[in-house]
Amino acid sequence: MSQFVRFTIDGTECMSTRGQYLVDAARDNGVYIPTLCNFPGVKPKGGCRICTVRVNGKLMTACTTPVAEGMSIENEIKDINELRKSIIELLFIEGNHFCPACEKSGNCELQALAYRFRMLVPRYPYQFPVRRVDASHPRIIKEQNRCILCKRCIRAITDETGRSIFAYRRRSARVEVVVDPKLGKQLTEELAQKAMDVCPVGSIIVKEKGFHVPIGERKYDTTPIGSDIENMQITKI
Amino acid sequence: MSKPIVATTSLAGCFGCHMSVLDIDDRILELFELVEFNKSPIDDIKKFTKHCDIGLIEGGCCNSENIHVLKEFREHCRILVSVGECAIMGGLPAMRNGIPIRECFEEAYLNGPTVVANEEGILPNDPELPMLLDRVYPCHEIVKIDYFLPGCPPRADLIWEALVALVTGDEMKLPYEVVKFD
Numbered sequence: 001m002s003q004f005v006r007f008t009i010d011g012t013e014c015m016s017t018r019g020q021y022l023v024d025a026a027r028d029n030g031v032y033i034p035t036l037c038n039f040p041g042v043k044p045k046g047g048c049r050i051c052t053v054r055v056n057g058k059l060m061t062a063c064t065t066p067v068a069e070g071m072s073i074e075n076e077i078k079d080i081n082e083l084r085k086s087i088i089e090l091l092f093i094e095g096n097h098f099c100p101a102c103e104k105s106g107n108c109e110l111q112a113l114a115y116r117f118r119m120l121v122p123r124y125p126y127q128f129p130v131r132r133v134d135a136s137h138p139r140i141i142k143e144q145n146r147c148i149l150c151k152r153c154i155r156a157i158t159d160e161t162g163r164s165i166f167a168y169r170r171r172s173a174r175v176e177v178v179v180d181p182k183l184g185k186q187l188t189e190e191l192a193q194k195a196m197d198v199c200p201v202g203s204i205i206v207k208e209k210g211f212h213v214p215i216g217e218r219k220y221d222t223t224p225i226g227s228d229i230e231n232m233q234i235t236k237i
Numbered sequence: 238m239s240k241p242i243v244a245t246t247s248l249a250g251c252f253g254c255h256m257s258v259l260d261i262d263d264r265i266l267e268l269f270e271l272v273e274f275n276k277s278p279i280d281d282i283k284k285f286t287k288h289c290d291i292g293l294i295e296g297g298c299c300n301s302e303n304i305h306v307l308k309e310f311r312e313h314c315r316i317l318v319s320v321g322e323c324a325i326m327g328g329l330p331a332m333r334n335g336i337p338i339r340e341c342f343e344e345a346y347l348n349g350p351t352v353v354a355n356e357e358g359i360l361p362n363d364p365e366l367p368m369l370l371d372r373v374y375p376c377h378e379i380v381k382i383d384y385f386l387p388g389c390p391p392r393a394d395l396i397w398e399a400l401v402a403l404v405t406g407d408e409m410k411l412p413y414e415v416v417k418f419d
Contacts (some may be wrong), residue, residue: 070332099418100322100389101329111418118411120385121325126375127325130335222414 004089007071022062022073023051030225032085034113036200037150038063045151048091050084050113052220064096081117088113089122096128096203103210104202106218110148111201112225137179139192140204144176147203153177156198159186166195177203241290241404242340248303249373250296253280253323253390260295260393268397277315289314291403293396294382297327298374302367306325311315313381316403318384320396322418324376325385331373338369372413384409389419 005018009031016025021044026033037048048063053062054074062073074080091097091110099105131144153166155178165187167180179187187195193206215221247255249367255278261268274280275289292314298304311317322328326351333341342360346352386399402409 096332096335098322098326098329098332101332102419105419106417109392115413115416118416120376120416121319121375125378126326126331128331128334128372156387221417224413 005067005069005071007067007069007073009073010077012048016067018069018164019066022053022055022060022065023070024056026062026073026075027115028234029228030229031075031233032229033062034116034226035063036109036113036148037152039156039198039200042152042156042198045155048087048148048150049087050087052080052083054080082230084110084113087118088117089119089124092119092122093126094129095148098145102202103120103144103205104199106213106215106221108202108220109200109225113210115220116226131176134178135207137187138186138207139187139189140195140206141176141178143203143205147177148201148203149171149175149177149235150200152198152200153195153204157187157191157195159183165191183218188218240271240273242275243272243277243291243293243400244275244285244289245293246295246306246310247278248294248306248324248376249299250321250323250328252278252295253386254293254295254324254396257321257388257390257393258396261397263392264323264397265333268400271401279416285309285313287350290316291400292317293320294318294324294325294376295320297330297376298370298379300367300369301328304379306368307376307379316383317376317380317404318333318386318399319382320386321391322387322389324382325387326375327373328389331375334372338371341369387416387418391415392417 004015005013006013007025008014014029016028023033023035023038033053034050036050038046040069044063046061049061051062052059055065057071071103088110092114099111102108105111134142134144152172154164157165161166163183165180165183166177169176169178192206195205245255260263269323276285277289294307294310294317294362298307319325323330327334329346346355347358384399386395388395392415399409
């Protein structure tokens with residue numbers, strides 16, 4: 001069996017290594033599939049559904065689906081993008097996302113996706129849920145108003161034995177991500193910074209940090225999220 | 238043909254969006270060639286004297302007076318535009334939305350660190366004062382809003398582009414760099 005597989009994205013012939021997830025295979029071919037709960041190097045979860053694509057006529061999450069020979073993938077399609085946009089709008093109304101007051105503004109992936117999908121206002125009514133700011137940890141602030149429950153921090157930030165330092169607490173609508181009270185001490189300065197970088201929104205903030213990159217120079221100020229992949233030079237085999 | 242008429246107001250906002258209008262710099266001369274202003278803090282006309290074409294709303298609704306003014310704008314303007322985060326989602330004033338109203342009053346007038354000279358412990362309750370609403374409402378949850386210009390404040394170029402497009406009937410161009418939420 002060949003190590004390589006051929007497939008198409010929106011009709012364009014692509015090639016990648018067998019077993020790669022669609023998101024990564026697409027990236028290697030210069031195609032951006034938007035993601036939010038996915039993070040390079042972290043086991044995919046398929047939770048946010050932003051990366052939904054249509055594979056051979058069926059909707060699937062591109063971050064958890066391995067590429068296979070002859071797949072026909074639809075990505076930049078109006079109805080799929082509309083679906084992705086509506087998920088982003090739901091995330092905006094479901095939390096309290098006050099962008100002007102957020103340390104992550106300009107570097108926030110949720111915001112960047114909203115820019116990419118041209119969200120001017122969510123079509124759904126704002127929920128204004130009552131959530132708390134948890135500043136009990138000495139190194140970080142866990143701002144629950146902004147948490148989108150993507151589990152990136154739970155999956156990526158672990159101690160030496162592989163135990164997650166962040167954890168889910170409570171269930172259903174009351175669920176929140178907190179620092180595990182027993183493992184919290186192991187959140188070193190380095191890990192705290194990593195947690196802040198892993199968080200796609202501004203829900204994990206290292207104390208006494210923020211706003212050091214001026215407006216105009218932040219990650220998504222001038223270029224949309226994904227444009228680095230789309231502008232990549234690809235050498236076609 | 239007479240010039241299109243523009244009205245503007247600041248509800249529960251900080252006037253930053255109005256300041257951003259001034260950031261169009263010398264294009265303001267062009268603006269006065271293009272449109273005529275009616276009720277607006279820009280020309281200090283307090284009451285509608287004409288039916289307007291475009292109404293620009295800054296700020297959300299935090300009290301009964303905001304609702305009254307917003308409904309008045311809807312009646313008098315053909316097109317209403319929510320300008321800025323506060324008009325679109327409540328903005329910073331909406332940060333009180335999870336806090337009971339009594340607690341807000343007590344913090345502001347009784348227990349807050351900046352409270353001075355309120356020995357009788359009076360919470361303002363004069364009937365002349367507008368009633369505070371239970372929470373801050375985005376404008377489009379009160380009346381129909383036709384267009385939204387996000388930003389805190391919206392970039393001057395965005396306001397300019399949008400105004401010119403509305404006045405001339407051209408398609409509204411929204412360049413990536415000017416549509417920001419902060």
